[in-house]
Amino acid sequence: MELIAERGYRGTSLAAVAERAGLTQQGLLHHFPSKELLLVGVLEARDRWDTAAAAATGAWRTDTLAGLVEYNAGRPGVVQTYTVLAGDSVTEDHPARDFFERRFRRVREGLAGVLRTEYGDRLPGGLTPERAAPLLAAVMDGLQLQWLLDPAEVDMAAAFGDFLALLGAAEGEEDASAADGGRDEG
Amino acid sequence: MELIAERGYRGTSLAAVAERAGLTQQGLLHHFPSKELLLVGVLEARDRWDTAAAAATGAWRTDTLAGLVEYNAGRPGVVQTYTVLAGDSVTEDHPARDFFERRFRRVREGLAGVLRTEYGDRLPGGLTPERAAPLLAAVMDGLQLQWLLDPAEVDMAAAFGDFLALLGAAEGEEDASAADGGRDEG
Numbered sequence: 001m002e003l004i005a006e007r008g009y010r011g012t013s014l015a016a017v018a019e020r021a022g023l024t025q026q027g028l029l030h031h032f033p034s035k036e037l038l039l040v041g042v043l044e045a046r047d048r049w050d051t052a053a054a055a056a057t058g059a060w061r062t063d064t065l066a067g068l069v070e071y072n073a074g075r076p077g078v079v080q081t082y083t084v085l086a087g088d089s090v091t092e093d094h095p096a097r098d099f100f101e102r103r104f105r106r107v108r109e110g111l112a113g114v115l116r117t118e119y120g121d122r123l124p125g126g127l128t129p130e131r132a133a134p135l136l137a138a139v140m141d142g143l144q145l146q147w148l149l150d151p152a153e154v155d156m157a158a159a160f161g162d163f164l165a166l167l168g169a170a171e172g173e174e175d176a177s178a179a180d181g182g183r184d185e186g
Numbered sequence: 187m188e189l190i191a192e193r194g195y196r197g198t199s200l201a202a203v204a205e206r207a208g209l210t211q212q213g214l215l216h217h218f219p220s221k222e223l224l225l226v227g228v229l230e231a232r233d234r235w236d237t238a239a240a241a242a243t244g245a246w247r248t249d250t251l252a253g254l255v256e257y258n259a260g261r262p263g264v265v266q267t268y269t270v271l272a273g274d275s276v277t278e279d280h281p282a283r284d285f286f287e288r289r290f291r292r293v294r295e296g297l298a299g300v301l302r303t304e305y306g307d308r309l310p311g312g313l314t315p316e317r318a319a320p321l322l323a324a325v326m327d328g329l330q331l332q333w334l335l336d337p338a339e340v341d342m343a344a345a346f347g348d349f350l351a352l353l354g355a356a357e358g359e360e361d362a363s364a365a366d367g368g369r370d371e372g
Contacts, residue, residue: 010277080276087273090266090334091196101335108332108339125311125352134345135352138328145327146294146320148276149287153294159320166311166321166352 001042005077009084014038036088036095039081046078047103060114062164069140069160076151079144086141108133115167124168132167139163187228191263195270200224222274222281225267232264233289246300248350255326255346262337265330272327294319301353310354318353325349 003012003020014035018028032038054064072079089096115129115136123132139160147156189198189206200221204214218224240250258265275282301315301322309318325346333342 008278083276084273086331087269087271090269090331092194097335104332104335105339127348127352131345131348134329134332134340135325135349138332138345139321139324140328141331142324142326142328143320145272145276146290146324149283149290153291154320159317159324162313162317163321166313 001045001078004039004042004081005075008077009039009081012039012081034095036085039085040096040099042078043082043085043103044099046082059117060110061118062114062167065111065114065136065140066157066161066164069143070157072144073147073156076148080148083141083144083148104137107137111136119168125166127167136163136167187231187264190225190228190267191261194263195225195267198225198267220281222271225271226282226285228264229268229271230285232268245303246296247304248300248353251297251300251322251326252343252347252350255329256343258330259333259342262334266334269327269330269334290323293323297322305354311352313353322349322353 003016007016012035014028014032015025017038018025021028028038032041050068054060054068057064085096086100088094089100091097111133112129115123115132119129122128125132127135143154143156143159147154189202193202198221200214200218201211203224204211207214214224218227236254240246240254243250271282272286274280275286277283297319298315301309301318305315308314311318313321329340329342329345333340
């Protein structure tokens, strides 16, 4: 994780990770047979930490999600790694394909659960939790891509907030008017 | 485009493209110095064709966008190529980085224009066209990723329709109740 933060996806070699971890390259390959599988391990660790951090503040809520998006804006290295590997995983027989397919099923189920706990069977914006969940996951991934390419133009956290407002999540918060058309620019 | 449709991103080699095009590999490399730049050329051609096809039916509208998402569900090879290259492009000095950065700026501007023409300065869902545009692009990209990994679980066209309904685009269409909470499952 440190090396990815310092050097990005391309710059993180198995040799550099082995050296930083005080292992021989053979020793590292014993645990992670390829760079792709090592990076899947990094993403799995990130998911576990994020889940533990969220659990420490109580159950996941949409404002926990908004906090996660904001937190991600401060760690472009691992977001870059996620974006490259996820894109690459859609090819046939990719070593990370199974991880991402399972991860997205789990994420969609988890997000539907968060939305159901917060809003019941129907969101203020009109969708059921199960129909809103893939959109929520899609917006997070798509915004990361645009932000990594053009951080000066794309404010990932603000855009994600706009989407939560569309779903109806802004109700009861300071910007409660957003869902019915009262939101201003900037 | 034919080879990508038949063999996918990994299976499309410069050698195979040269053979299909009736060129030597040297001749192909004269036009496209690497596989990445050849595939950028394919994506540029797709954008031109899609724009021409939409122009033939009048101006772009949100229902043209919905039609494009449906059309993409029938060409997984080129969608896979787009997803892999776009993800890969976020690394430093990637040969396709400049293409995607410029493409997203153009796409966000174009989408904002479509939304402004259709809805004016404020969408029924509450956002301005400029704030809705990056979300619209993000949803398209994020849904493609989930759909490529799990086509049996993710209905890309239906989910995109749900998002247009959230923005307010369902108004005046058959499912006009969607934006105010009347939408059913399935």
